[in-house]
Amino acid sequence: MNWDDARIFLALCREQTLRGAARTLGVDQATVGRRLASLERALGATLFLRTSSGYSLTAAGEVAMAAALNMEDSAAELQRQILGMDGRMSGVVRVTTTDSFATDFVIPAIARLRQAQPGIEVQLQASTQLLNLSKREADIAVRTLKPENPELIVRRVARWSSAIFASADYVRAHGVPEPGTAFAGHDLVLYQPYLDSGKEVTLACEPITHGRIAMTCTSGLLVRRAVANGLGVGEIPLPLGEADGLLRLWPARACPPYDIWLVTHKDVRHTARVRVVIDAIAEAFAAVSSSTS
Amino acid sequence: MNWDDARIFLALCREQTLRGAARTLGVDQATVGRRLASLERALGATLFLRTSSGYSLTAAGEVAMAAALNMEDSAAELQRQILGMDGRMSGVVRVTTTDSFATDFVIPAIARLRQAQPGIEVQLQASTQLLNLSKREADIAVRTLKPENPELIVRRVARWSSAIFASADYVRAHGVPEPGTAFAGHDLVLYQPYLDSGKEVTLACEPITHGRIAMTCTSGLLVRRAVANGLGVGEIPLPLGEADGLLRLWPARACPPYDIWLVTHKDVRHTARVRVVIDAIAEAFAAVSSSTS
DNA sequence: GAAAATCGCTGCATTATTTCATCGATCGGT
């Protein structure tokens, strides 16, 4: 049995189609099919049912998947631990975060860092979905959610309040919304995942029931750009809204603050090149946080 | 990272030389070297020190080996469990035992079984060392030591006493040794692992201090052949000595009996073809044990 | 309901990998 076949088998378990698995693996779809065939031949068992809606696991396949997942854990552990022993200041570091944090903090931080450490190559993945650090899909994550996994090391890099902002143009045309009116007569820019969360949606703790939803965005950066272009009123982290030169509405009203976490796996934490990237990003946040308190 | 590289890495850990690993893997030595190089490149770490006395693990290599061993466990588990779901009466079954048990019990049992089940191919490995059933180095083992691993299923197929035997020719030339004289004036055939065990060596509970060691053998079958050829007195399981037509000396003296275990892994136990091989071997032992009690 | 997209399969050309053969070095035994 070729152990590597278990890797493509797992990808196929997750993607359910040869093409999907081939895409994530970066190989051709024909290769996935042939490797699966060779695995089934080696094991003497049929792992998948070829249905019209893709590949679905047989009973034997489910058993195999459980064991293959264990193999994956061990393989990821191997890579993480070996990476953690690497003291060289060169190589790839993968960072995942939101596009908003990426543009304002991570990218400037890396730009500065590379002056001192040109050997470090950062692969920046701006993604709404949380990549799995345990599986070594990334080395560093900047998140607003604190993960619970004890294998992951978290470090708070900022605690920010949000506030509602609008552009100067918007205020000139529409005025400032009246507190307590639930944004009657105003255009709103909302963060899509917040709408989808099922919780009651508010801006600066004010319900939005009488406002018009002008736009919903799937990322914080897009909200900022929309507000800056005068599409409406939006909630933006205080330091970012101010940095964008937007007008802060209702300066007296405080929103509950939220935290920004920098997350790494304990195995890669002491890798030299990961370490410096972490420090560079944390420093970028510290510079903004201290200036706006 | 190619998971299969971890497999050849592990073989190299065990064998310490490229050639040795290549032998156990059934590939060329150059392949092992190149696969290791590709693994080290993928991990960005040096796993082995190239010393004059072969390959030895670096610190990073030891860490990698621990994780690779976990991968191996999972891979073996996968194979065992999939095999366990195979209901077909054809395919390979691997049996490991001593050469003595193999010639007198396993081979006749398989010969009989294949009349009914010609699709079953048995790979018989006569070996002094215990193969690891958990790693799926074999499917069935016939042993005199009862393993403690709870994953392994043991079944006692015989309880035999030993006795000392000699050939008719030997007795004609040398007579029968006198009990209580520690085999003074007699030639002895001994089982080498017993000598190496460090315990006081006896034949039929009689010390051997005054006997001459004519030959030591690394397997029970060789002891039987040596005794049958008149080389000396040797201790042989009662049913086997009688089956060989040897003369049993001191029939009144009883040696403590020992057990013969048939061992399988719980995952493969219910595989149809493994099941029938187990039954066939057990039956072969039962036939002899019942006839000699 | 038609058209476009996606799917898996297969034959063929290309690329990657493995083996084979050979070399120099080292080690152990006489």
Added chain:
DNA sequence: ACCGATCGATGAAATAATGCAGCGATTTTC
């Protein structure tokens, strides 16, 4: 001290794996 055996490295040939493109079938979309 020499000879034989074994080791790892390397270049060339053989082999195996992969990518590519076209095919029919099925599903999704407009």
